[in-house]
Amino acid sequence: EVQLVESGGGLVQPGGSLRLSCAASGFTVSSNYVSWVRQAPGKGLEWVSVIYSGGNTYYADSVKGRFTISRDNSKNTLFLQMNSLRAEDTAVYFCASWGGTRDYWGQGTLVTVSS
Amino acid sequence: QAVVTQEPSLTVSPGGTVTLTCGSSTGAVTSGHYPYWFQQKAGQAPRTLIYDTTNKHSWTPARFSGSLLGGKAALTLSGAQPEDEAEYYCLLSYSGAWVFGGGTKLTVL
Numbered sequence: 178e179v180q181l182v183e184s185g186g187g188l189v190q191p192g193g194s195l196r197l198s199c200a201a202s203g204f205t206v207s208s209n210y211v212s213w214v215r216q217a218p219g220k221g222l223e224w225v226s227v228i229y230s231g232g233n234t235y236y237a238d239s240v241k242g243r244f245t246i247s248r249d250n251s252k253n254t255l256f257l258q259m260n261s262l263r264a265e266d267t268a269v270y271f272c273a274s275w276g277g278t279r280d281y282w283g284q285g286t287l288v289t290v291s292s
Numbered sequence: 293q294a295v296v297t298q299e300p301s302l303t304v305s306p307g308g309t310v311t312l313t314c315g316s317s318t319g320a321v322t323s324g325h326y327p328y329w330f331q332q333k334a335g336q337a338p339r340t341l342i343y344d345t346t347n348k349h350s351w352t353p354a355r356f357s358g359s360l361l362g363g364k365a366a367l368t369l370s371g372a373q374p375e376d377e378a379e380y381y382c383l384l385s386y387s388g389a390w391v392f393g394g395g396t397k398l399t400v401l
Binding site for chain 2: 280
């Protein structure tokens with residue numbers, strides 16, 4: 178059974194930083210492309226970033242230059258380093274992997290940016 | 293970055309047929325955008341219904357189908373059921389990056 182378990186969310190002040198983690202089991206992060214997707218309260222889904230198996234990374238314009246996606250293959254874990262956080266970054270952050278018959282989502286971790 | 297557009301809301305009668313569409317600000321949606329359709333119910337993570345334009349997952353009810361229609365990706369629901377009431381999101385690929393549409397709230401009434 179595939180599980181993606183996010184952690185690292187919480188309350189942070191504007192301008193602060195957080196590092197999200199997504200621990201995977203039953204699924205090899207390094208062999209697939211894995212994304213971060215966020216959903217602000219009461220709003221729609223927003224794709225944030227992806228890391229492909231070859232290591233290429235892409236970002237939404239809204240987070241480019243502030244967020245960094247990475248992975249630790251030895252720990253089968255995905256990360257999202259979030260810097261210069263803004264109120265509009267407040268959301269539930271999901272790690273997810275889709276592609277072909279693959280459709281894996283974590284339960285999400287809430288990030289609240291507020292003073 | 294591209295903008296992906298969906299109808300904000302649609303209503304369908306039980307047993308009826310409805311088509312949700314997904315357009316791109318960059319022009320026609322093609323199979324090269326690898327269109328996905330996700331269903332999200334309140335309090336749950338999204339789940340893929342359709343991938344790569346037309347392909348269904350094992351859990352996708354047969355009443356859902358995906359296509360390209362008039363330069364857009366389309367999700368057609370034929371024979372709507374009350375349990376189909378949900379938010380539906382399309383997702384398009386742009387040379388490695390991805391963009392979700394704003395979502396369509398589907399009401400079965």
